[in-house]
Amino acid sequence: MRVPEDMRTPITSLLALVILAVLAQQAALAGDAKLALPNFQALESKASETVSITLDSSLIALAARWLDSDKPEDAAARRAIAGITGIYVRSFTFDSDFAYPQADVDSVRKQLSAPGWQQLVQVHSRKEHNDVDVYIRVDGNKANGLAIIASEPREFTIVNIVGAVDLQKLHELEGHFGIPPLDLTNKK
Numbered sequence: 001m002r003v004p005e006d007m008r009t010p011i012t013s014l015l016a017l018v019i020l021a022v023l024a025q026q027a028a029l030a031g032d033a034k035l036a037l038p039n040f041q042a043l044e045s046k047a048s049e050t051v052s053i054t055l056d057s058s059l060i061a062l063a064a065r066w067l068d069s070d071k072p073e074d075a076a077a078r079r080a081i082a083g084i085t086g087i088y089v090r091s092f093t094f095d096s097d098f099a100y101p102q103a104d105v106d107s108v109r110k111q112l113s114a115p116g117w118q119q120l121v122q123v124h125s126r127k128e129h130n131d132v133d134v135y136i137r138v139d140g141n142k143a144n145g146l147a148i149i150a151s152e153p154r155e156f157t158i159v160n161i162v163g164a165v166d167l168q169k170l171h172e173l174e175g176h177f178g179i180p181p182l183d184l185t186n187k188k
Contacts, residue, residue, distance in 0.1 A: 022175060029040075032114070032116060032137065032145070033116075033137040033144050033145020033146075033160075033161075033162045033163070034086055034088070034160065034162045035088070035108055035111050035112075035147060035158075035160045036111065036144070037088060037090055037108065037158065037160070038107055038108070040052075040090055040092065040104065040105045041066070043092050043099075043100055043104075044092075045075075046100070047092040047093060047094055047099075048094060048095050049091075049092070049093040049104050050091065050092050051089055051090070051091040051092075051157075052089070052090055052091075053087065053088065053089040053090075054084070054088055055086060055087040055088070056086050057084075057085040057086065058162075059171075060084060060085070060086070060087065064078055064081060076169070079169060080166065080169040082164070083095075083163050083164030083165075083166075084161060084162065084163035084164065084165070085162050085163035086160070086161070086162035086163060087159075087160075087161055087162075088158075088159070088160040088161075089157070089158070089159050089161075090157070090158045091155070091156070091157040091158070092155065092156055092157075093154060093155045094154045094155065095154070096154070097153035097154055098153055099154070100156060102151075103108055105149060105151050105156055108147075108149060108158055109133065109149055112133070112135045112147055112149075115134070116137050116138060116139055117135045117137050117145075117147070118135065118136055118137075118138055119133065119134070119135050120134045120135065120136055121133065121134035122134075127153050128152065129152060129153050130150075130151070130152045131149070131150070131151050131152075132148070132149070132150045133147075133148070133149045133150075134146070134147070134148050135147045136165065142164065143164070143165040143166075144162070144163060144164060144165065145160070145161065145162050145163070145165060146159075146160070146161040146165045147159070147161075148160075172188050
């Protein structure tokens with residue numbers, strides 16, 4: 001069946017709109033791995049130490065240029081960040097216990113109950129008031145995000161990695177881009 005000439009432009013425009021809508025939806029789904037972090041600005045004056053890192057894809061690419069591929073650690077970090085589109089770290093240390101509102105940390109944990117997020121690790125100590133939660137965002141068979149929330153009486157840290165996450169290479173990011181060492185092994 002031939003489409004009349006006067007109908008080709010509207011059909012082409014409609015097809016283009018459908019394609020754009022599908023691409024926008026896919027981009028939105030990929031962006032779901034980025035957590036909405038609360039504004040912790042009020043805590044900065046209370047904290048004895050703060051770390052705030054916000055790296056989007058362009059800043060990650062810029063930082064990757066500074067990694068020396070001749071150094072094994074830098075080369076490993078470069079491989080590990082391939083496909084990552086964002087790294088967001090917020091960490092606060094205080095001089096007194098529970099100086100931060102637990103509700104802020106819980107608001108981030110609540111986001112991790114959304115579809116697609118799966119908990120990998122959960123460590124809770126009532127005695128020491130320590131909590132560590134590690135979640136991965138999975139769409140289909142691909143991991144496209146990671147979240148780590150660690151809290152204790154005088155400190156809390158939130159790490160959110162957005163993009164293609166290769167769990168085998170993840171440990172290579174420890175100590176780079178503001179990601180702290182993730183000592184999740186049992187200590188004897």
